[in-house]
Amino acid sequence: MxxxxxxxxxxxxxxxxVNETYFREAEETFAELISKYETKNKIDQELFKTEIKNLEIYGYGIKGFVLSMVECALELSNYKLPQKTIEKILDIGKEMLAQPxxxxxxxxxxxxxxxxxxxxxxxxxxxxxxxxxxxxxxxxxxxxxxxxxxxxxxxxxxxxxxxxxxxxxxxxxxxxxxxxxxxxxxxxxxxxxxxxxxxxxxxxxxxxxxxxxxxxxxxxxxxxxxxxxx
Structure with missing residues (x-):
């Protein structure tokens, strides 16, 4: 054939x-970061919805994923997310980009x-x-x-x-x-x-x-x- x-x-x-493994690990870290605002299951669902909604704007890749994490965290925290937490979310993306x-x-x-x-x-x-x-x-x-x-x-x-x-x-x-x-x-x-x-x-x-x-x-x-x- x-x-x-x-x-x-x-x-x-x-x-x-290997690539997708790093996204799964990042999602786990993200859920832990904002666990005070929602359950893990709800965080996972909302992050996925945000990613899909943003695909036409950001396209595929880590940078769009990070922006979607920030947006999702802000919404789930009712826009009370500490600046330090936003910094930690940005660090998740930087670590992903630096992976060997x-x-x-x-x-x-x-x-x-x-x-x-x-x-x-x-x-x-x-x-x-x-x-x-x-x-x-x-x-x-x-x-x-x-x-x-x-x-x-x-x-x-x-x-x-x-x-x-x-x-x-x-x-x-x-x-x-x-x-x-x-x-x-x-x-x-x-x-x-x-x-x-x-x-x-x-x-x-x-x-x-x-x-x-x-x-x-x-x-x-x-x-x-x-x-x-x-």
Whole structure:
């Protein structure tokens, strides 16, 4: 099924390196910081609502997440949040941005094997500066022909990417951990996709069985499995 592939696109966060784990840890710290105002369950719910509401304004990434935490904390505290607590929320974001890159097992083995056989690119979404820094710290830049930091990963965004790369959908394979962002839009366009589930997924990226709609894609447990058929 991959015989026509010329370009392989890799998602970055939770496909090449650990990312979502840091968001879960940040949410725990945030809930503890403002626990005097609400229950943890309510804080988690309200933070998620605030993040989704702000996506169109801030986009994806840590900076937007921090601004949403501040907004959520102010609202839950009835705007009585101490300045020191706001400072601590900002520190959560700074710590996230400073995290070292933890490559997932087998990533460099796969990239070194595929380099030269296919044109390898990164297709990720998030904050441009943050993603550029992650790529630099990862020492993986040498494997990639092109880096695309996308504001979103919908069908129109992938069509724009394919036009830029001058590649047909049948010639593109996308590899990522999110069915919603890395798999289903590609399959709908006639491209190929491989799903590598990560142990934790942001609620916004979850899909229902109806959304999968019998889409044709391959699921593997670890990234090195792709070497069995590429």
């Amino acid at each position: 991959f015989k026509n592939i010329k370009v392989i696109a890799f998602d970055a966060d939770d496909t090449l390196w 890159i933890e490559l997932l097992d087998g990533v460099e083995e796969v990239l070194s094997n595929l380099q030269g056989k296919y044109k390898l690119i990164v297709a990720t979404k998030g904050d441009l500066l943050d993603q550029e820094k992650k790529l630099e710290k990862s020492n993986l830049l040498k494997y990639f022909h092109h880096i695309e930091v996308m504001s979103d990963k919908k069908e129109k965004d992938y069509l724009k990417l394919m036009k830029h790369l001058e590649v047909e959908p049948s010639e593109l394979l996308m590899i990522g951990n999110s069915l919603k962002s890395d798999v289903l839009p590609l399959v709908a366009l006639g491209a190929s996709a491989i799903h590598i589930p990560f142990h934790t997924t942001w609620a916004h990226e979850e899909v229902t069985s109806e959304e999968k709609n019998d889409a044709s894609y391959k699921t593997i447990s670890k990234i090195t499995d792709i070497l069995n058929f590429l």
